[in-house]
Amino acid sequence: MTHSVAGAGMSRRTFICAAAASTTALPLPAGARAAAARQTAGSSPHGAGLRSVDLRINHQDYALSLDPRTTLLDAIRDHAGLTGTKKGCGHGQCGACTVHVDGQRILACMTFALMNHGREVTTIEGLSEPGGALHPMQQAFIDHDAFQCGYCTPGQIMSAVACVREGHAHSAAQIREYMSGNLCRCAAYPNIVAAVQQAAAPEA
Amino acid sequence: MNPATPAPRENQGAPLERVDARLKVTGEARYAADIAVANLAYGVLVTSTVARGAVSELSLEAARATPGVLDIVSYDDVRELRKPTFGMGSYTSLGPLHERRIFHDGQIMALVVAETYQAAEEAAASVTARYAQEPASAELDSPGTEELDAAGKVAMLKKDPASGDFEQAYQAAPVRIDAEYRTPTQTHNPIELFSTTAVWSDGQLTVYEPTQSVYGFRSEIAKQLNLDLAQVRVVSPYVGGSFGSKGPLTPRTAIVALAARRLGRPVRCVVSRAQGFTTQPYRAPTRHHIRLGATRDGTISAFSHEAWELTSRLDNYAVAGTKTTTRLYGYGAVASKVRIVRADRQTPAFMRSPPELPYVFPLETALDELAYALGMDPLDLRLKNDSQREPIEGKPFSSRHLKECYEEGAAAFRWRERNPRPASMREGDWLIGFGCATAVYPTNVAAAAARVRLAADGTVRVQSASHEIGTGIRTVAGQMAAERLGVPLAAVSVEMGDTNLPPAPTSGGSNSTASVCSAVLKACDQVRARLFQAASAAKSGPLAGRDVSRMTLRDGTVLAGDGASQPLQQVLGASGAGAIEEYAEFVPSGAPVDAMQKLYRGQTTMVRSEERPAVSFAFGAEFVEVRIHARTREIRVPRLLGAFAAGRIMNTRTARSQLMGGMIFGMSSALLESTELDPRSARIVNADLQDYLVPVNADTGTVEVIMLSETDTSVNPAGVKGLGELGDVGTNAALANAVFHATGKRLRNLPIRLEDLLGGDSAA
Ligand code: FES
Ligand code: FES
Numbered sequence: 001m002t003h004s005v006a007g008a009g010m011s012r013r014t015f016i017c018a019a020a021a022s023t024t025a026l027p028l029p030a031g032a033r034a035a036a037a038r039q040t041a042g043s044s045p046h047g048a049g050l051r052s053v054d055l056r057i058n059h060q061d062y063a064l065s066l067d068p069r070t071t072l073l074d075a076i077r078d079h080a081g082l083t084g085t086k087k088g089c090g091h092g093q094c095g096a097c098t099v100h101v102d103g104q105r106i107l108a109c110m111t112f113a114l115m116n117h118g119r120e121v122t123t124i125e126g127l128s129e130p131g132g133a134l135h136p137m138q139q140a141f142i143d144h145d146a147f148q149c150g151y152c153t154p155g156q157i158m159s160a161v162a163c164v165r166e167g168h169a170h171s172a173a174q175i176r177e178y179m180s181g182n183l184c185r186c187a188a189y190p191n192i193v194a195a196v197q198q199a200a201a202p203e204a
Numbered sequence: 205m206n207p208a209t210p211a212p213r214e215n216q217g218a219p220l221e222r223v224d225a226r227l228k229v230t231g232e233a234r235y236a237a238d239i240a241v242a243n244l245a246y247g248v249l250v251t252s253t254v255a256r257g258a259v260s261e262l263s264l265e266a267a268r269a270t271p272g273v274l275d276i277v278s279y280d281d282v283r284e285l286r287k288p289t290f291g292m293g294s295y296t297s298l299g300p301l302h303e304r305r306i307f308h309d310g311q312i313m314a315l316v317v318a319e320t321y322q323a324a325e326e327a328a329a330s331v332t333a334r335y336a337q338e339p340a341s342a343e344l345d346s347p348g349t350e351e352l353d354a355a356g357k358v359a360m361l362k363k364d365p366a367s368g369d370f371e372q373a374y375q376a377a378p379v380r381i382d383a384e385y386r387t388p389t390q391t392h393n394p395i396e397l398f399s400t401t402a403v404w405s406d407g408q409l410t411v412y413e414p415t416q417s418v419y420g421f422r423s424e425i426a427k428q429l430n431l432d433l434a435q436v437r438v439v440s441p442y443v444g445g446s447f448g449s450k451g452p453l454t455p456r457t458a459i460v461a462l463a464a465r466r467l468g469r470p471v472r473c474v475v476s477r478a479q480g481f482t483t484q485p486y487r488a489p490t491r492h493h494i495r496l497g498a499t500r501d502g503t504i505s506a507f508s509h510e511a512w513e514l515t516s517r518l519d520n521y522a523v524a525g526t527k528t529t530t531r532l533y534g535y536g537a538v539a540s541k542v543r544i545v546r547a548d549r550q551t552p553a554f555m556r557s558p559p560e561l562p563y564v565f566p567l568e569t570a571l572d573e574l575a576y577a578l579g580m581d582p583l584d585l586r587l588k589n590d591s592q593r594e595p596i597e598g599k600p601f602s603s604r605h606l607k608e609c610y611e612e613g614a615a616a617f618r619w620r621e622r623n624p625r626p627a628s629m630r631e632g633d634w635l636i637g638f639g640c641a642t643a644v645y646p647t648n649v650a651a652a653a654a655r656v657r658l659a660a661d662g663t664v665r666v667q668s669a670s671h672e673i674g675t676g677i678r679t680v681a682g683q684m685a686a687e688r689l690g691v692p693l694a695a696v697s698v699e700m701g702d703t704n705l706p707p708a709p710t711s712g713g714s715n716s717t718a719s720v721c722s723a724v725l726k727a728c729d730q731v732r733a734r735l736f737q738a739a740s741a742a743k744s745g746p747l748a749g750r751d752v753s754r755m756t757l758r759d760g761t762v763l764a765g766d767g768a769s770q771p772l773q774q775v776l777g778a779s780g781a782g783a784i785e786e787y788a789e790f791v792p793s794g795a796p797v798d799a800m801q802k803l804y805r806g807q808t809t810m811v812r813s814e815e816r817p818a819v820s821f822a823f824g825a826e827f828v829e830v831r832i833h834a835r836t837r838e839i840r841v842p843r844l845l846g847a848f849a850a851g852r853i854m855n856t857r858t859a860r861s862q863l864m865g866g867m868i869f870g871m872s873s874a875l876l877e878s879t880e881l882d883p884r885s886a887r888i889v890n891a892d893l894q895d896y897l898v899p900v901n902a903d904t905g906t907v908e909v910i911m912l913s914e915t916d917t918s919v920n921p922a923g924v925k926g927l928g929e930l931g932d933v934g935t936n937a938a939l940a941n942a943v944f945h946a947t948g949k950r951l952r953n954l955p956i957r958l959e960d961l962l963g964g965d966s967a968a
Contacts, residue, residue, distance in 0.1 A: 084231015
């Protein structure tokens with residue numbers, strides 16, 4: 001593997017993330033952030049040049065006023081108030097921020113919010129109705145105790161749903177490979193594999 | 205069968221689902237940085253780019269001019285803050301911005317606060333510093349460090365354990381091992397980022413921060429900000445992993461609180477992953493010199509363990525695992541010595557199994573070496589030296605089922621099918637190695653308080669300011685109440701992680717289940733006593749006048765000794781009470797009389813294993829299979845197996861998960877994790893999750909956990925030994941031993957990487 005846009009060497013982990021997610025999101029190079037800052041400075045009450053961004057998250061419209069440098073992750077958490085999606089690094093290295101955009105898993109920290117205008121974003125909160133029946137993957141995570149602290153769990157579940165949908169859940173080995181973009185420091189990995197296998201079973 | 209829910213053996217609790225499982229799979233569990241706060245400003249830290257020197261100039265003009273910036277807190281702004289003292293409360297004596305001296309890489313120099321996170325980040329990046337830089341000595345072997353004996357200077361070690369005349373016994377031994385071992389710097393890296401959110405209201409401060417000790421944080425924050433305890437509330441409902449990193453307070457918290465007070469607005473600072481490596485503590489690197497002497501039949505006659513641990517220039521910190529290694533087997537003569545090496549680093553602190561993980565590694569590797577020197581099965585060598593008494597003071601173990609762990613584990617692993625000759629097992633291109641080692645962790649227990657309320661509708665509320673860091677403490681505390689009060693777990697709600705609740709100890713040292721469950725048990729028994737009293741004292745009703753001492757509570761029904769019964773709702777209804785609520789304080793035997801008062805002031809006083817009349821430890825036997833590619837030397841770990849005896853298991857599901865996660869943590873510690881410093885600058889070069897390797901799913905093979913039945917009520921009323929830090933001990937040695945078995949190459953420095961296996965051996 002050669003170099004990513006940001007010039008940083010791509011690790012096996014980011015490679016796996018990218019391969020698994022077929023994502024088009026690119027790392028945000030420091031230069032791009034600064035350039036964005038220069039372009040927009042001085043045009044709003046506190047000068048950060050807010051832009052209105054319409055996001056559609058979990059079938060609901062959000063009209064947000066954002067610093068254009070805001071990542072989709074920060075927009076979801078800090079502005080839409082949906083804190084189920086987690087930040088574990090902000091650099092595409094942990095998978096905690098995994099959401100679906102137009103049905104594909106992506107790392108929400110690796111894409112600007114405004115790049116997702118008009119797309120359908122699904123977060124962990126959108127997988128099932130509050131208080132209602134759980135998504136089979138959520139239930140499988142409970143059945144197999146596929147978490148401990150639970151911090152990586154929303155990202156794991158969003159990845160797992162996509163992993164099955166992509167047709168990458170045919171064997172334990174394949175699941176391990178395609179779930180390797182999501183770190184779990186509590187190391188619930190064997191239980192995560194079992195949960196994905198259970199949820200994938202009817203379609204397998 | 206679902207492997208996540210092992211069938212309970214005797215003295216083991218049902219594998220009930222976690223009480224917070226639904227919250228965790230739906231994203232509704234709120235971690236500190238998830239808590240919605242109105243009118244929030246965002247803080248970003250500015251940290252030093254040198255490891256030693258003085259800050260001669262910090263240029264903040266560009267930062268101040270950045271649109272959206274509200275305030276910058278730096279040197280000169282913290283006069284109202286008091287410097288911390290080093291200890292359990294604060295991991296360092298380094299003041300938050302009290303001096304312009306730099307003691308370590310990435311030391312906090314300022315906090316930039318802005319309207320948005322993006323503006324704060326931009327402004328922080330624009331700060332430049334000039335330093336009077338000095339060469340830094342940051343590793344155990346760096347010239348310019350300072351070495352001292354640890355005993356008497358560190359909290360964890362009063363005296364180096366010793367027994368008999370080691371030198372004489374060692375010289376007389378016909379078979380001897382003499383070797384050096386090393387373990388690296390490691391960084392906890394919970395997936396949740398460190399954060400502080402400070403909210404002031406009428407002189408009251410609320411801090412939302414992930415912590416293993418809300419009460420500890422409260423008193424330390426109050427001290428540093430010159431506030432009364434009653435003015436500070438710390439809230440940490442769910443914690444996204446911790447592994448020791450969130451035990452003591454770090455300087456950031458007071459700085460953020462100060463910024464929020466100055467600004468008159470709540471401030472949230474989420475620390476970047478890279479800054480988490482330098483503004484939080486870490487596991488210190490260690491070096492060990494082990495000498496073992498034995499007779500030809502494998503009886504160990506002499507054991508010496510000398511160790512060196514790195515600490516900061518400011519604080520004398522050491523974990524001193526010799527307290528465990530010198531008691532692990534029935535050695536003859538024992539000598540030990542721990543030294544600390546003061547270097548230009550931040551102060552280390554606890555990381556999962558702080559003493560045991562780095563100290564058991566050299567011992568359990570040396571035992572493997574001794575077994576090979578003797579031509580003995582390494583498992584048999586351990587059983588040969590198994591003992592029911594520890595050798596330092598000759599105290600008995602409160603219970604010890606190490607032998608049973610080895611026997612059951614070896615059978616399940618098919619250990620005996622191994623060809624003992626190194627480099628003898630192979631499948632295609634893969635060299636196969638088996639290794640084993642002992643897992644051990646002391647049983648700690650501390651004072652804890654809990655409040656339990658049984659309502660007339662049969663619901664139960666348990667309150668105790670412990671911390672759900674992933675251990676399942678909410679679930680097992682709820683399970684304890686459900687069992688004692690005869691209600692289903694679904695009827696129990698558990699509140700934790702808030703200084704408005706009764707205090708619980710720091711969630712460290714694997715003491716929580718033992719301590720908190722003992723307090724919950726006591727409160728439940730008080731509730732039962734009042735309920736039985738009400739049933740008996742009723743003027744009429746099926747239990748009127750019955751003997752309370754023979755009453756029990758089961759499935760929502762109070763039963764008398766003669767079989768008469770009354771639903772508990774009726775008992776409460778007839779008594780006119782809306783609920784029965786009881787507060788209980790559990791103080792373990794051996795704790796100081798003021799342990800509970802100290803706990804209210806944020807100090808956990810742990811009663812440690814070696815302080816008891818019978819020392820108490822949980823034990824386990826771990827087995828590892830490695831496969832090493834004959835040409836590329838890629839190391840894979842297809843199989844981990846551990847058999848553990850840890851007293852009462854409250855819930856086999858959560859216990860298995862902790863032990864399983866622990867073994868993978870141990871594997872990672874042996875094979876992947878190392879915080880690397882550039883020797884020229886003494887700065888960390890892999891401060892992110894791409895280059896600081898932690899295992900991914902594909903690095904993990906099958907992990908089997910066996911939990912032996914063990915009953916030991918002498919340790920605490922709950923009979924719990926604690927197992928959050930048991931599973932990761934010994935895995936490193938079992939793995940290194942397996943690598944030797946696969947290749948014939950003995951590796952004594954962790955982590956083991958494939959480059960360590962390239963060339964120079966005849967195994968392939
Ligand atoms: S927060 Fe996006 S990958 Fe870590
Ligand atoms: S459950 Fe804790 S990080 Fe995965």
